[in-house]
Amino acid sequence: MSGVMSELHCPYTSLTTGNVTSRLLEPANCLQLIVFLSTELEAARLLKKPTSEPAQHDEDVLHELCLIGKALGLPEISPDAPVSELMRELETKITKLSGTVPMSPPLFKVQLQPEQWETLQELHHSMLKEYECRMRMLVTRFDVTVQSFHWSERAQVKGKPMKEVYWPLRESLTSESRITIPHLLAAREDYSRILPTCNATFCLKTRSAIQKVLMIGSVPDRGGRPNEIEPPMPMWEKRREGGGGGRGHQRWGKRDERKRK
Structure with a gap:
């Protein structure tokens, strides 16, 4: 124990000096020895490099790749198989299946650098917050709209059946988005072609009898253009006394004198 204390540079003289056989009596x-060893153990754990996390990460990656191989119909993969070999098998199988399925070219074709991937991840997080x-x-x-339907007397009687129909649909509406960056990598060019709902060709294929009842007809013009x-009518005020009235009388007076002459 005295050798261990000297190698650890123990600052307590009671554990490093004196008779070796009588120090711990x-x-x-x-x-004091227990406290010192406990602090040294805690410091060693803090300074230890994380070696178990990458191993756990590799196990998670291998598990996901095994699930992909199972979905593609590959034979059962051994857990001890290297990831690089498994990736080659998956790439070969996916390339073979892609040739048999009519698919448009991928939408995302650019090879990004690590810094660009980080920027893309930050942009993804900001869009997730806005979507949420x-x-x-x-x-x-x-x-609030559904709650307003319960104000009528008829709805109060049928509140329970309405809740049974409404609540399963309400639980399916979540504020969190399930779109991730792998969805971007798997997107195709035809995903960017979004037809407007008011397109004539689109309406011919999706028109139904219910639209004749729910579609709003011609809306009257309500005005409101600037x-x-x-303009507002001016405010009428009484004529002020004095002001420029005297000058006006003088002018008319001079004109009258000229006419008389």
């Missing part, structure tokens, strides 16, 4: 020295905010507002409006607003 006193309870105070034993307690908008979705939470939409769900809140939906809840250029059509009439």
Whole structure:
């Protein structure tokens, strides 16, 4: 024990000096030794490099790759198989299946650098926050609208059946998005072609009898254009006494004198 204390550079002289056989006979020295070894152990754990996390990460990656291989119909993969070999088998199988399925070219074709991947991840997080905010507002409006239906007497009688129909649909509306960066990598060019719902060709294929009832007809013109607003009428005031009235009388008086002449 004295050798261990000297190698650890123990600062307590009671554990490093004196008779070796009698150093730990006193309870105070034993307690001091326990405290010192505990602090050294805690410091060693803090300074230890994380070696178990990469191993756990590799196990998770191998598990996901095994699931992909099972979905593609590959034979059962051994857990001890190297990841590089498994990736080659998956790439060969996916390339073979891609030739038999009509698919458009990938939408994302650029090879990004590590810094660009980090920027893309930050952009993804910001878009997730915006989506969550908008979705939470939409769900809140939906809840308020449904609550307003329960104000009538008829709805109060049928409140339970309405809740049984509404609540399963409400639970499916979550504010969190399930879109991840792998969805971007798997996207195809045809995903970017979004037809507007008011397109004539699109409406011919999706028109149904219910649209004749729910579709709004011609909406009357309600006005409200700034250029059509009439100016307000001026406020009428009494004529002020004095002012420029005297000058006017003088002018008329001179004209009358000229006419008389």
